Amino acid sequence: MSAQSPNIVASHYRIDVKIGEGSFGVIFKGYDLLRNNQPVAIKFESRKTKVPQLKDEFTAYKQLNSRIEYHRRYQQGQTSLGGQDTDDENLDVVKYEGIPKVYYFGNEGLYNILIIQLLGPSLEDLFDWCGRQFSNLTVAMIARQMIERIRLVHDNLLIYRDIKPDNFLIGDYEGTGQDNLIYLVDFGMVKQYRNPNTGKHIPYREKKALSGTARYMSINTHLGREQSRRDDLESLGHVFLYFLKGELPWQGLKANSNKEKYEKIGEKKRNTPLEEICAGFPPQFRRYMEYVRSLKFEDTPDYAYLIGLMNEVVRIETEGIEPITPAPASSSSQAPSVDLRYDWMRLNDGKGWNWATNKKTNLNGYSQPKKNRPTPVSNLPQRKRTDKKLTDSKFPNYGSNYGSNNYARQQAETTERSHSYCCCW
Numbered sequence: 001m002s003a004q005s006p007n008i009v010a011s012h013y014r015i016d017v018k019i020g021e022g023s024f025g026v027i028f029k030g031y032d033l034l035r036n037n038q039p040v041a042i043k044f045e046s047r048k049t050k051v052p053q054l055k056d057e058f059t060a061y062k063q064l065n066s067r068i069e070y071h072r073r074y075q076q077g078q079t080s081l082g083g084q085d086t087d088d089e090n091l092d093v094v095k096y097e098g099i100p101k102v103y104y105f106g107n108e109g110l111y112n113i114l115i116i117q118l119l120g121p122s123l124e125d126l127f128d129w130c131g132r133q134f135s136n137l138t139v140a141m142i143a144r145q146m147i148e149r150i151r152l153v154h155d156n157l158l159i160y161r162d163i164k165p166d167n168f169l170i171g172d173y174e175g176t177g178q179d180n181l182i183y184l185v186d187f188g189m190v191k192q193y194r195n196p197n198t199g200k201h202i203p204y205r206e207k208k209a210l211s212g213t214a215r216y217m218s219i220n221t222h223l224g225r226e227q228s229r230r231d232d233l234e235s236l237g238h239v240f241l242y243f244l245k246g247e248l249p250w251q252g253l254k255a256n257s258n259k260e261k262y263e264k265i266g267e268k269k270r271n272t273p274l275e276e277i278c279a280g281f282p283p284q285f286r287r288y289m290e291y292v293r294s295l296k297f298e299d300t301p302d303y304a305y306l307i308g309l310m311n312e313v314v315r316i317e318t319e320g321i322e323p324i325t326p327a328p329a330s331s332s333s334q335a336p337s338v339d340l341r342y343d344w345m346r347l348n349d350g351k352g353w354n355w356a357t358n359k360k361t362n363l364n365g366y367s368q369p370k371k372n373r374p375t376p377v378s379n380l381p382q383r384k385r386t387d388k389k390l391t392d393s394k395f396p397n398y399g400s401n402y403g404s405n406n407y408a409r410q411q412a413e414t415t416e417r418s419h420s421y422c423c424c425w
Contacts (some may be wrong), residue, residue, distance in 0.1 A: 008033075010104045013115055015042060024053050024188055025111070029118060032103070040103060040117040042112045053188030054114040058105035060118065060158065060187035067156055071096040094369045095148045098183045119183050120172055121353060123243075124165035126344045129358050133246040134284055138343040140313035142168075142182065143240050143288075147310070149184040150236060154229050158193045161227055162186070163235035164213045165242070179352065180342055193228055202226065202300045215248060216263050219293070222266025230295035233306070237289045244281050282316065284309040 007015045012033045018028040025045040031037040045054045061143050065189040100117040103283035107113075123142065127134065134142070146168060153160050167186045168268035171179035189211060212221055218234035221227055242248050274293075278286035288309050295301060318341070345352045 005145060009042065009108045009113055010106060010115060011015040013040060020254045022186070024049075029358065030115070041100075041116050041118045043114040044108075045113075045118070047107065047110055047112055052112060054105065054112045057187040057189065058114050060190050061099065061102035063156055063158075064152060065097045066352065067152065068096045068099060087368065090292070096152050098145065098149050098181055099152070100183055102186055113294060116185075118172075119169040119185070120179070121170060121355075121358075123168045123170070123182070125358075126170070126353065127165060127243060129347060129353060130343045134243040134343050135317075136313060137341055138309040139240055139243045140282075141342060143312075144245065144307045144310040146184075146236055147306050147372070148232070149182065149304060150232050153184070153190070154193075154232070154262055154301075155277070157192050157196060158187075158190045158226055159186070159193045160184075160190055160232050160264075162189045162212045163232055163239060164216050165239055181346075191227075202228070204297045208260060213261050215246060215251065216242070219266065219269050222262065222269065223395040226297070228291055228297050230297070230299060233292040233295070233301055234289070237285075237292055239286060240288070241277055245277075249277060282313045284313050334339070 005014070009015060009030075014031045014033055014037075016029045016031060018026060019029045019041070025043060028042045030040045030042040032040055043054060045052060089273045100389070101402070102114070102116050104115040105113070121129075143227070149168070150163075167184060169183045169185055171181060194200065195202075206220075206224055208224045208226055210217070210221060210224075211227070212235065214222075216235045216238040218227070218231040218238075220234075221231055223345060238248065249272050253261065253264045253268065255264055257280060274286050274289050278289065288306055291306065347353050348357055
């Protein structure tokens with residue numbers, strides 16, 4: 001098929017328009033010709049890159065979706081949890097969802113490709129559309145879903161390491177189904193924090209190069225300390241404050257180099273009291289930050305406590321307000337039923353977000369426009385993606401060739417890779 005149609009990859013996926021790009025490569029919208037032209041996202045990465053990410057991302061998607069399915073069967077009484085690696089002891093109330101379906105990984109000519117479920121806009125997109133500030137209620141409802149997604153990652157012995165609003169997407173691309181279910185995407189920087197064979201936690205190290213997005217990364221990451229679960233949760237807290245305030249105190253700092261910029265951001269984070277940055281907002285957000293910053297390197301976070309803080313905010317903000325829809329699957333147990341009170345549901349005269357009305361150029365939930373969007377700082381060497389062959393959308397088809405994650409290779413990341421790649425602040 002591909003010999004006749006150069007825009008066909010993996011035998012039955014047709015490439016359509018380019019919808020985004022990042023440090024890894026380029027993303028196209030595509031269609032599955034065997035499933036009634038079901039829309040998909042097709043990610044391309046050069047096979048020549050020194051540090052390929054799509055293979056590990058594919059493995060992460062497979063692993064997480066397997067856990068979601070296994071847990072679904074467990075809650076329905078179809079299986080036990082024997083042999084499942086997890087730190088969680090109360091899986092009857094855990095919400096395991098919000099990971100895109102993955103369809104394919106393989107080699108296509110000069111590129112690695114990954115094909116996943118096509119989703120709707122990112123939280124950053126929605127933040128823009130809502131005037132760059134969310135209500136307390138919306139942030140709390142967002143927060144409890146985001147905590148649940150990171151809990152799922154952690155329960156699979158992984159840490160995410162690049163928390164930012166761009167990596168949390170909602171709903172279907174077509175705007176159908178669970179429109180307010182938040183998905184976590186882009187697992188190119190995940191790392192195992194436990195050895196899957198021994199269960200031993202990775203060792204604490206210092207003098208680590210930065211990895212993540214400087215605006216949201218934890219204070220410990222700025223200080224060069226090995227990341228663990230606590231750092232993902234602190235980064236989430238910075239995102240919550242960003243949504244509440246519209247801007248963080250360490251945005252817009254001037255510097256002569258990337259290194260100086262990141263040092264200034266870290267210093268500003270350390271020197272800004274939580275009482276100051278959380279002033280004027282529900283105290284639960286300050287308590288969230290105090291808790292996650294108090295965690296030790298190997299501590300298992302109390303996710304239920306953190307979600308409970310957000311549920312407190314929801315209850316307070318909706319006191320006396322009649323629920324307008326049943327609680328969706330994406331809400332935590334015993335959470336108030338207020339799904340349609342997300343701020344973006346008021347867009348377009350109460351009709352909610354709509355691609356035709358709201359979308360901007362190159363803004364389909366998978367991209368990072370330069371304006372207001374920080375580029376991830378990575379301790380992995382990067383390269384710019386300007387290959388015209390990608391934008392021409394013409395690729396020969398070759399067979400799939402994928403494998404599993406390699407724990408030893410992941411742990412071989414060295415502090416000698418101190419180069420930080422960032423094209424914007």
